[in-house]
Amino acid sequence: MFCSLGEETPFVLWGLDPIFSAYARLYIRDILQMTESTQVPGVYFYNSHPIYKVDVLGIVVYKRERDDFFCYGVDDSTGVINCLCWKNDLLKEASLTGGTGGAQGGFDPVAEMRKLQRAQQSRCCVEIEELLRVRGSVKTTRQQREISASVFYKVDDPVMAVQISWMMEVPELYRQCYDKPLQLQSNTSDASVSSISKAATIIRDFLNQKSVAKFRPYDVQELLQPLILSQLKTTPGVQLLQLLKEALQTLQDEGFIYRKVKSQDEVYSVTGQDKELVIAVKDVIREDSKREKFAEKGCHVLHILSAVRQRYSLNLSKTALELVLKSLECNSDIISCSDSHYTML
Template sequence: MQAATMDPAEEPPSMLWGLDPIFSAFARLYVRDILQMTESIQVPGIYFYNSHPIYKVDVLGTVVYKREREDFFCYGVDDGTGVINCLCWKNDLLKEEGRPTKAEGKHSGGAQGGFNLVAELEKLRQAQNSRCHLEIGELLRVRGPVKTSRQQREISASVYYKVNDPVMAVQIAWMMEVPQLYRQCYDKLLELQPSATSDSAISSLSKATNIIKDFLKQKSVTRFRPYDVQDLLQPLMSSQPQTASADQEPVAGPSVCQQLRQLLKEALQILQDEGVVYRKVKSQDEVYYVTAQDKDLLMAVKDIIREDSKREKYAAKGCHILHILSAVRQRYSLNVSKAALELVLQSLECDSDIVSTSDSHYTVF
């Protein structure tokens, strides 16, 4: 299929793409639409569906053909609307499958009643193989960026796994959710106008929030106190028009310092609502932790999912997000919000530490 390109006059400027929340998400599009998306003129590898910039997708479908090479599997995935080629790279365990193990003869018979490293490694290899080595007719979920290779559209998988769905519960949930995403997001045209980013259209509160976000990202801040970022907002106060001239008596009202503190307070509240920051312990000493940089929080969430996924109750589908949230609040901090947890889960899934079995359930390999 020849990749179509978008008319440069219709394509929004690339600097505005980040304003569309779909751009940073794995878009759950039908295969038919992925194959028909138009490619960007400005940035190859970026595609447009109804003016929404898209470069990574999330697909659930049946394997209709397969090829295996030394370094990757090539699966044809059919979701009922079309078939797309999915390039699924093997990890080291799968690459070593079938190779003789040097220590096999030494340890296979001498570890009776003890820990057998070779046997445990073989169990891990078999478990990994069962999730990643699919046959025709089995259900595959794949996430990754869209590529065009040899004039054919394909998905280069960053995460893929076999879905065990004997009663079709996952497929039914998928078929119910995707049409809603189309109605609420994908089929709605998003107007990205340059004027939307002008100073007149962005409030001081929005500016303050973005300034703090940029500071936390650029400096890789793990935690901070309000006075650490207060000076960053000072230019916003000096740019505000004065309410009284020099020869008039001062107008009663909050001072500039009070306005600055109030602006900072409101900006930090927005960041908490979005889950970007949180307070591990609420005390007079206001310490804010940056969710994405809090390694202890990420490790705590990962440990909870790994431990609880072994329980019979969660073995089949994984841990529900509300269960994970309750466990995090009991074992780590009462002040972790659902929004903060969602950012942590997204980060762990992007690193392939966990995998989502549905919209609200998570497990580990």
Template sequence: MAKTQAAAVEDPAEEPPSAMWGLDPVFSAFARLFVRDILHMTESTQVPGIYFYNSHPIYKVDVLGTVVYKREREDFFCYGVDDGTGVINCLCWKNDRLKEEEDPNKSEGKHSDAAQGAFSPVIELKKLKQAQQKLCCLEIGELLRVRGPVKTSRQQREIMASAYYKVNDPVMTAQIAWMMEVPQLYRLCYDKPLLHSATSVTALTPISKAKDIIQTFFKQRSVSVFRPYDVQDLLQPLISCQTQTTSVDEEPVAGPSVCQQLRQLLRETLEILHKEGIIYRKVKSQDEVYQVTAQDKDLLITVKDIIREDSKREKYAEKGCHILHILSAVRQRFSLNVNRAALERVLKSLECNSDIISTSGDHYTMF
């Protein structure tokens, strides 16, 4: 596994201020970094437990690798995971059900009817626990995927797993997909430094400023549904500033009125927000009603139900549901107007909360 670019050594003096960390999408995601880079990341001097790769604040990661050593304790497994660039210690807590001791006399004496072919919920539950234990109890040489925050314990970098499971990959499909995807993430995101200078803020266009104003309004008010006239007045200062800067030392020129400019700016901003999946219209009608994707719980529940149900089907059991299949199902069940960008935002939110996982490429499944 080749590394695209060496990890940048962070200078504490150049560490971005903590107020800017939330502007970086990597901060709220499970970063798929190579183990070598996780081991060499610099810890923040402002907030312990936050690390930096190339100015990107990171505190939780996603790793796929081979188990090279194993230690078991009463409450957790300790796996050494090797992804080809290095080995990192992963602390994987046991499920409470795995720690329960089973009484063999209890299971043999009370459920003799299962031997005669009758359905026994207790026996089926026992089989389910055994299947779950096989996915959580790995041996040396098996493939493990683990997600969780990065910690430093006794001067050793390790991952405190919030989710982990054994990956059955006999023909190395998952590993090949991983090795193709991670270098691309480095090129497109991780190796590009976070821009937090004041010059980048002043260079924003009116549409960019309008986007920021509307999105800030969504977050502050927890808006889930709105109409254009609900946010139109918020953009009034942008038009006023623009007319003042263009009218100084210039003769008035005939053109669109302030009201027309405001409506045009709002229209263009809503189009961009729609293309990026931030908003969408569930039903297209004369009454323009928009849904905010991040606040639409009905859409989130629908996507979860689709993945949960279809992942049980034989066709999607191994690899998971493709994003185009999920999009088609959402349009049939929920709304024809949901675009791929909006669905990707919902999937990313579900994945960040560990409700779903991406198996390979654009495929998603549930635990």
């Protein structure tokens, strides 16, 4: 079925819209005009698409600073929106105490922390007329729409390469995604797809709740037994094993899990819980971004994938790597210099 523009999609179906889990690159004009959901406060609708987090790029037109946060007015030429950008601990500390200058010719931790503080300030303390990128959730405060930033940083764009790339990508996103109505299939012929989706969700929720790092198929097989019983009067093992196989394949396609080593011992690693994988990705970006080849634009995602495969696991998928990169960027460990290029913050 299609959801019309005047009809609000039921919240239980929001997860079927891929835009809901992404940072939507909307024009600020549309962010300001989105209607808030009557079902869940803090979620908004552009056409029939539920949206609660956005990604904007624009020029700073005003700035206010408080003890704990910056308020930046960001203008993308379609409108101006207030962005609430919280300071981290380094930015909140006006000065660092302790130490008298360090050992002569030795390592001075206080001095190094001051260098780190200055580096962070140079990326986060943005002045009027400078270019700022902000990712965060949409809020309405005192009847004014604003963005509460999870990631924000100044963009150095002397030849306007980033802005030109942005202006080319965003209209295409509107044509391919945002301006197309959400289509939800409710035909009975899709029952098998629905079962696989439910099974994948059951396994995903269990792994997240238990913080599981590694598992084997038989560890989660019994979780799907109620799903089989709800559809059939009997409990055929063949259907259960097939459903488990397809659900695990779905989670692999999403990058949520992967097999570090393919062997008869079928062991899956949960991407978000694999600390060694996260360390390997950070090491590759940290080391290679210092090379002259990557110093300006950062490391391309395909280069990072190739390097991590050689260093850690040949079976790592691009979707799994992208989940790790997204997590690192949300935690401000890395930043995206341009589309598909990353470097250390």
